[in-house]
Amino acid sequence: MDVTFDNITYTVSTGKREKKTVLNGVSGRFQSGELTAIMGPSGAGKSSLLNILTGYTTHGVKGTLAFGSSGSTNRKLCSYILQEDYLQPLFTVHEIMLMACDLKVSSDSLNRSEKLRLVDKILDTLHLSYCKQTRCGSLSGGQRKRLSIALELIDNPPILFLDEPTTGLDSSSSLYTIKLLQGLAREGRTIVCTIHQPSATVYEMFDHVYVLAEGHCVYQGSALNTVPYLRSVGLHCPAYHNAADYLLEVTNKEYGNFTKALAKAATDPSWRLAPLVDRLGGGGGGGGVPAALPPCPPAYDSNHNDAVYQGHRKEVAVVVPLVGPVDQLPGKMADQSQRRPSEFAKLLILMKRSNIQLYRDWTVTHLKLFVHIVCAIVIGLLFGDSGINATKSISNVASFMVHILYLWYTTVMPGVLKYPYEMNILKKESFNRWYKIRTYFVASMLTSLPVQIFFAIVYATIVYAMTYQPCELERYLMFTAVLVLNTIVADGFGLFLGTFLNEINGTFIGAIMTCFMFVFCGFLIMFSHMSDAMRGISYLSSHRYSFEALVLTAYDDSRSDLVCPKDEMYCHYVKANTIMRELGVVSGNYLFNVVTLVVHFVAIKVVGFWTLKRKLKMG
Numbered sequence: 001m002d003v004t005f006d007n008i009t010y011t012v013s014t015g016k017r018e019k020k021t022v023l024n025g026v027s028g029r030f031q032s033g034e035l036t037a038i039m040g041p042s043g044a045g046k047s048s049l050l051n052i053l054t055g056y057t058t059h060g061v062k063g064t065l066a067f068g069s070s071g072s073t074n075r076k077l078c079s080y081i082l083q084e085d086y087l088q089p090l091f092t093v094h095e096i097m098l099m100a101c102d103l104k105v106s107s108d109s110l111n112r113s114e115k116l117r118l119v120d121k122i123l124d125t126l127h128l129s130y131c132k133q134t135r136c137g138s139l140s141g142g143q144r145k146r147l148s149i150a151l152e153l154i155d156n157p158p159i160l161f162l163d164e165p166t167t168g169l170d171s172s173s174s175l176y177t178i179k180l181l182q183g184l185a186r187e188g189r190t191i192v193c194t195i196h197q198p199s200a201t202v203y204e205m206f207d208h209v210y211v212l213a214e215g216h217c218v219y220q221g222s223a224l225n226t227v228p229y230l231r232s233v234g235l236h237c238p239a240y241h242n243a244a245d246y247l248l249e250v251t252n253k254e255y256g257n258f259t260k261a262l263a264k265a266a267t268d269p270s271w272r273l274a275p276l277v278d279r280l281g282g283g284g285g286g287g288g289v290p291a292a293l294p295p296c297p298p299a300y301d302s303n304h305n306d307a308v309y310q311g312h313r314k315e316v317a318v319v320v321p322l323v324g325p326v327d328q329l330p331g332k333m334a335d336q337s338q339r340r341p342s343e344f345a346k347l348l349i350l351m352k353r354s355n356i357q358l359y360r361d362w363t364v365t366h367l368k369l370f371v372h373i374v375c376a377i378v379i380g381l382l383f384g385d386s387g388i389n390a391t392k393s394i395s396n397v398a399s400f401m402v403h404i405l406y407l408w409y410t411t412v413m414p415g416v417l418k419y420p421y422e423m424n425i426l427k428k429e430s431f432n433r434w435y436k437i438r439t440y441f442v443a444s445m446l447t448s449l450p451v452q453i454f455f456a457i458v459y460a461t462i463v464y465a466m467t468y469q470p471c472e473l474e475r476y477l478m479f480t481a482v483l484v485l486n487t488i489v490a491d492g493f494g495l496f497l498g499t500f501l502n503e504i505n506g507t508f509i510g511a512i513m514t515c516f517m518f519v520f521c522g523f524l525i526m527f528s529h530m531s532d533a534m535r536g537i538s539y540l541s542s543h544r545y546s547f548e549a550l551v552l553t554a555y556d557d558s559r560s561d562l563v564c565p566k567d568e569m570y571c572h573y574v575k576a577n578t579i580m581r582e583l584g585v586v587s588g589n590y591l592f593n594v595v596t597l598v599v600h601f602v603a604i605k606v607v608g609f610w611t612l613k614r615k616l617k618m619g
């Protein structure tokens with residue numbers, strides 16, 4: 001399936017009224033069965049072009065794009081492998097492959113054993129079988145790259161785009177990766193990747209090279225035609241110089257500004273016929289033979305004695321044949337739409353994945369549970385019998401604030417730190433149509449909420465008992481319900497901050513907003529002492545409702561008198577409603593506060609979903 005694009009122009013705004021044209025009407029065709037490299041100096045527009053072709057960027061783009069002869073622009077035909085390999089670090093290679101297979105291929109299309117066979121075959125092909133049981137967090141750069149490719153091969157896309165697949169890899173891993181891509185292209189796929197400074201060996205593996213400079217296409221043709229092409233505009237590649245390096249030096253204007261001349265020459269379609277006779281007579285006259293290519297020597301010949309290279313020649317020999325021709329894998333599933341599982345099935349798979357992740361990440365489960373228990377005991381010991389002792393009612397009310405803040409911080413901050421990384425995985429997976437964002441959102445909520453609720457219940461139970469709160473089941477349940485609601489609102493707040501800001505800003509803004517919510521809860525400064533405007537703001541603070549509800553839990557509903565110690569002459573707060581009156585808390589408002597917390601929870605989740613979608617859209 002060829003990728004054809006015509007007159008693509010991409011404009012971005014760089015200031016209030018300033019615009020910059022990143023791509024100036026570039027055209028080209030990337031053919032199926034070919035491995036294409038998009039090259040050019042930094043800032044030439046390579047990533048921009050790739051993003052446009054994949055549909056990652058749509059805003060500010062003009063021109064036409066078509067996949068295949070029917071002129072389709074259906075993005076379902078392509079997969080995009082981003083430069084960074086964002087993988088779930090706690091899963092093994094085999095687990096992550098199987099989960100991807102479950103998300104991409106329905107059980108009606110392939111049963112369990114067929115899926116296992118498919119996964120094994122792809123892992124074999126990409127030489128990952130030996131690290132099948134290795135967790136993704138422990139893979140090397142080359143293995144991670146190959147796994148990223150393997151994950152996208154599961155549904156056998158006819159078009160594969162890769163952003164800098166060799167960046168960060170050593171020369172032998174780069175060569176190996178490109179050889180793999182070449183093998184995948186030979187099976188009928190269209191493989192397009194951006195690449196920086198390839199070695200001569202890697203460069204010559206590309207069937208087609210598309211070079212950009214200053215937003216113009218300055219070469220499109222066979223890698224082997226580079227030298228005669230440059231010579232045709234008067235640029236002579238020195239002997240024993242890598243043609244790719246020379247091409248980049250030219251586009252970087254090291255020999256003068258040839259951009260216009262090259263852009264004109266690049267419109268000649270015959271350079272893609274590989275390899276052409278040197279038109280200026282440099283290489284003799286054998287029509288279409290490699291002998292026409294000197295003076296740049298071929299990077300590899302049979303006398304090449306580089307040990308690493310020789311080793312590679314042997315290694316790459318075993319990777320062919322690859323996964324399987326594009327129209328045959330898996331053979332019994334031709335119609336892509338029938339292969340996909342339902343969103344509900346995907347929801348269950350994502351929930352399973354999140355649960356395993358939660359269980360394996362001991363810092364967010366085991367450690368957090370341990371810390372909650374220890375902190376609850378310490379806070380319980382600190383506030384002692386404040387729940388029943390009439391001389392300690394102020395301390396008891398203060399302990400409510402401590403509970404609210406403790407559960408708030410310990411829930412918000414993990415979200416702030418977790419989501420920015422999680423977003424990268426989500427971006428990659430949702431863009432390649434593994435699942436819809438809303439499916440991920442619901443799965444993530446359904447798995448994280450029970451854990452958060454459990455932690456809040458553990459904490460609430462310990463502090464309730466240790467601070468001598470009334471020994472009444474109803475009040476205990478009301479107390480726990482408020483802390484649970486406070487925790488799940490915090491969970492939503494963490495999602496909002498984590499999807500809206502980066503880790504540093506999220507931590508900073510999260511801490512400041514929490515402090516303000518704390519100040520507006522009516523304890524540090526009474527509502528009656530606030531101006532009308534400030535009191536209005538206080539209605540936005542969820543701490544206000546949590547705090548009021550906890551005070552009502554402890555002191556409302558005809559609570560019996562508190563205990564005044566024998567050695568005290570006078571206990572001001574012996575009557576339970578005294579403290580409520582002084583704090584300005586209105587009796588009978590428990591349900592209102594709880595309902596308001598539920599509204600806060602729903603609102604923050606809706607906002608969190610919006611910020612999540614917005615962030616993913618922005619790229």
Ligand SMILES: Nc1ncnc2c1ncn2[C@@H]1O[C@H](COP(=O)(O)OP(=O)(O)OP(=O)(O)O)[C@@H](O)[C@H]1O
Nearest residue numbers: 012013014022040041042043044045046047048049
């Ligand atoms: N959204 C944007 N806003 C402003 N400028 C942009 C935007 N997108 C791209 N550019 C500019 O367009 C030019 C091309 O960017 P692009 O990332 O496509 O280059 P590149 O060839 O991939 O570079 P590199 O090899 O360094 O990654 C750069 O100057 C970049 O600053």
